[in-house]
Amino acid sequence: MTTTLITGANKGIGYETAKQLLAAGHDVWMGARDPERGERTARELGGRFVQLDVTDDASVAAAVATVGALDVLINNAGIPGTLPSAHDLAPDSMRPMFEVNLFGLVRVTQAFLPALEKSAHPVIVNVTSGLGSLHLATDPESIASAFTPFAYGAAKAGVNMLTVQYAKALPHFRVNCVDPGFTATDFNGHQGTQTVQEGSEAAVRLAQIGPDGPTGGFFDRAGVLPW
Template identity: 85%
Template structure:
């Protein structure tokens, strides 16, 4: 059985990903920062709960010890960013965004690599965003070019680059990132135009790829995306 860990799995896309992967036969660890909410979510779906705060080294280390073995890591946990005018953006405003959305991915990935390296088919899926695509941000035809999320976009662009570098440095792994699209969740106060099932589609697909699957790519539910 494939053992999978999903960060930020108590709600939204993380919760739906856990639901679909459990239905597909995965043994799913549902990680959440808040113990009460995480345990409730795991009980509802029949997953296994592990407390994990992606910004805290001790919390991540404790999660590694609890999980013990791993085949698939889904770095889903993230926080939405402010849309302050660029002239108002300071390092102090950007730092919390990077701490969770980029450094959190690197912290969790680094900690779980020893477990993943023991797997016959190690997979990492990083939940990114089209707002982190340099191509889409500069394409007048893309909605991403009409939004100016300096802090959030910069952090997600970092996730994209980290994904490419992990894929190159870990050739036996399948490492990809996905854009879930504008999905109706708490993340955007349920203003998204996609259902949570549609938002989780690419995550679920890439979490189940085999050794001959793509690596070092950027995808959404329709296929490949430009960097």
């Protein structure tokens, strides 16, 4: 049985991804910061809860000890942050975004690498955003070009680059990033135009690829996305 860990799995894309992978036969660890909420949602789905705050070294180390063997890591945890104007942008306002969305991903990935190395077919899926695509951000036909999410876009662009670098450095892994698209979740006040089932499609698909599957790619539910 494939053992999978999903960070930020107590709601939204993470919750739905856990639900679909459990249905596909995965043994799913659902990571969440809040023990009460995380345990409740894991019971609802039949998954296993692990307390995991991606910004906390001790929490991540404890999660590694709890989870043990691992085949698939889905780095889903993230925060939307604020949308300051160009005149109001400041380093301090950007730090929380990078701490969760970028540095948290590195912290969790590095901590679980030894467990993943022991898997016959290790897979990493990084949940990113089209807002981190330089191509889409400058394409007037793309919805991504209509926003100026300074910190969020920069952090997700970092996730995209990290994905490429991990894929090159770990050729026996399958490492990809996925864009859920504009999905109705708490993340955007449920303003998204896609269902959470649609938004989870790419993560679910990439979590189940075999050793001959793609690596170092950027995907959404429709296929390959431009960087």
